[in-house]
Amino acid sequence: MNRQHTLIALGMTVALVCLAGCEKPRPVSVQRGFRGTGMEVLYNRPKLDALYAKNQLPEVQSPASPDGPRAGDVYQNVQVLKDLSAGELARVMLAITQWVAPPDQSCNYCHQGDMASDALYTKVVARRMLQMTRDINTNWKSHVANTGVTCYTCHHGQQVPAQAWFIDPGPPPVHGIVADRGGKNVPAAIVGLSSLPFDPLSPFLLEANDIREQGTTAAAGSNRHSIKQAEWTYGLMVYMSNSLGVNCTYCHNTRAFGDWASSPPTRVTAWYGIRMSRALNNTYMLPLTHTLPADQRGPTGDVGKVGCGTCHRGAYKPLFGQSMLADYPELAGPRVPPSPEMAPAPVDARAATGEVAGMKSVHDSSPATMVAGKPL
Numbered sequence: 001m002n003r004q005h006t007l008i009a010l011g012m013t014v015a016l017v018c019l020a021g022c023e024k025p026r027p028v029s030v031q032r033g034f035r036g037t038g039m040e041v042l043y044n045r046p047k048l049d050a051l052y053a054k055n056q057l058p059e060v061q062s063p064a065s066p067d068g069p070r071a072g073d074v075y076q077n078v079q080v081l082k083d084l085s086a087g088e089l090a091r092v093m094l095a096i097t098q099w100v101a102p103p104d105q106s107c108n109y110c111h112q113g114d115m116a117s118d119a120l121y122t123k124v125v126a127r128r129m130l131q132m133t134r135d136i137n138t139n140w141k142s143h144v145a146n147t148g149v150t151c152y153t154c155h156h157g158q159q160v161p162a163q164a165w166f167i168d169p170g171p172p173p174v175h176g177i178v179a180d181r182g183g184k185n186v187p188a189a190i191v192g193l194s195s196l197p198f199d200p201l202s203p204f205l206l207e208a209n210d211i212r213e214q215g216t217t218a219a220a221g222s223n224r225h226s227i228k229q230a231e232w233t234y235g236l237m238v239y240m241s242n243s244l245g246v247n248c249t250y251c252h253n254t255r256a257f258g259d260w261a262s263s264p265p266t267r268v269t270a271w272y273g274i275r276m277s278r279a280l281n282n283t284y285m286l287p288l289t290h291t292l293p294a295d296q297r298g299p300t301g302d303v304g305k306v307g308c309g310t311c312h313r314g315a316y317k318p319l320f321g322q323s324m325l326a327d328y329p330e331l332a333g334p335r336v337p338p339s340p341e342m343a344p345a346p347v348d349a350r351a352a353t354g355e356v357a358g359m360k361s362v363h364d365s366s367p368a369t370m371v372a373g374k375p376l
């Protein structure tokens with residue numbers, strides 16, 4: 001062998017070793033649909049265990065009596081939690097300090113001197129967050145069920161949730177033939193380092209663009225959806241899959257991505273999740289843009305926004321389905337006006353979950369069976 005051959009052989013050996021090391025140990029597969037349809041979700045057991053360990057619930061404050069005068073009467077400037085007892089208000093304050101404030105700042109993170117003052121932006125934002133949390137738990141049961149959320153679901157002890165999303169302006173413009181990237185063709189982490197659009201969220205989780213790329217009839221030319229629309233749809237789908245730590249078959253029978261009747265019920269939950277994220281961003285997050293100081297905003301000056309990953313953080317259900325609401329009834333609501341009426345999911349979608357009477361689903365509607373920590 002001459003030197004060149006040796007180099008090639010060496011290169012190939014290195015490549016083989018690298019490839020063999022891709023996924024170790026072998027992933028565990030969980031069947032999610034009919035046998036033979038390939039509807040399996042793959043898990044890497046050690047990674048799943050590590051994620052599960054990071055998703056344990058924080059210490060719970062001892063309960064407060066709901067009796068006695070209302071916080072709205074006792075205090076000067078309680079606008080959201082006014083229905084709570086004074087003891088319950090104090091308990092929520094302790095909890096949000098633990099969930100959101102930096103350890104060295106404690107109550108001072110939102111209060112300085114006069115507790116009733118709204119001088120700190122953090123307090124103003126926190127008040128909207130209290131409203132948002134109650135809104136989610138009251139009006140979005142179609143998505144969060146009775147599991148619900150607390151500040152901890154998104155914040156995990158940090159001031160800014162690790163997976164809040166900001167609009168990505170993309171790389172600086174270049175000159176020449178690739179000057180117009182068309183919002184894509186950059187290996188962006190949010191779309192799994194593919195060349196799909198690097199901001200796949202704004203069109204769907206802020207604006208209400210159609211998430212479609214398939215035609216509904218076989219007739220040639222009947223599909224009016226553009227390639228661009230397909231790319232944006234796939235970008236969102238990659239983000240959703242990564243946010244939940246699942247692959248496409250968690251929500252689709254890949255024989256027909258668009259067909260509701262052969263999709264698992266999780267797809268309907270996801271449908272509501274898209275509408276919920278969009279509503280939260282428009283109702284709560286965007287109006288906070290100028291409340292936040294400039295250094296807390298994104299590269300285009302936008303506010304951090306809510307997406308699937310903000311709550312899910314890589315788990316098929318946030319905190320692997322553990323609910324904190326039983327321990328924090330103060331945050332369950334229902335003390336805000338209901339969100340504007342939303343059209344229900346498509347009828348055939350709801351039929352798939354048995355939500356529409358008389359149209360029975362062919363699917364087992366039991367939730368995922370692969371809770372980490374239990375044998376798969």
Ligand code: HEC
Nearest residue numbers: 075076077078079080081093097101107110115116126127
């Ligand atoms: C993450 C921000 C945040 C932290 C941390 C926080 N608070 Fe608050 N606090 C608020 C908000 C927001 C309100 C107003 C709630 C409302 O309008 O319903 C409030 C209201 C209060 C009030 C009522 C004041 C009045 O007269 O109107 C008291 C008392 C209070 N907090 C005490 C505390 C204590 C004690 C701590 C620390 C254990 C604490 N807070 C930590 C955000 C915070």
Ligand code: HEC
Nearest residue numbers: 211212213214237238241247248250251257258267270271
């Ligand atoms: C967590 C559930 C979920 C996962 C995971 C998921 N999808 Fe989707 N997908 C949906 C929902 C919900 C819709 C419909 C959205 C709507 O109508 O608002 C959809 C729509 C689509 C469509 C459009 C179908 C049409 O009617 O034109 C395609 C294509 C698609 N998904 C592909 C994928 C691919 C590829 C993956 C994996 C990379 C994936 N999806 C992962 C839930 C999911």
Ligand code: HEC
Nearest residue numbers: 096122125126129130150151154159164296303304305306
């Ligand atoms: C659904 C997810 C979610 C929930 C639930 C949630 N937050 Fe937030 N929170 C966010 C996002 C997203 C931001 C924006 C981050 C940014 O742009 O700085 C934020 C920002 C904040 C900030 C400002 C941080 C900064 O300095 O930028 C405070 C304070 C805060 N939240 C408190 C709370 C409190 C208290 C609760 C519970 C009552 C709560 N949040 C519940 C998602 C959430």
Ligand code: HEC
Nearest residue numbers: 144145147148240266269270273274307308311317367368
């Ligand atoms: C405000 C927090 C929050 C956001 C944002 C959110 N989810 Fe969820 N999601 C939850 C909670 C809580 C549950 C658990 C509900 C339950 O126990 O049945 C859940 C459950 C689900 C499930 C059902 C899982 C199963 O196995 O039954 C799917 C699928 C899902 N979410 C997809 C999404 C997608 C896709 C998005 C983004 C478009 C999203 N979620 C955004 C909180 C959230």
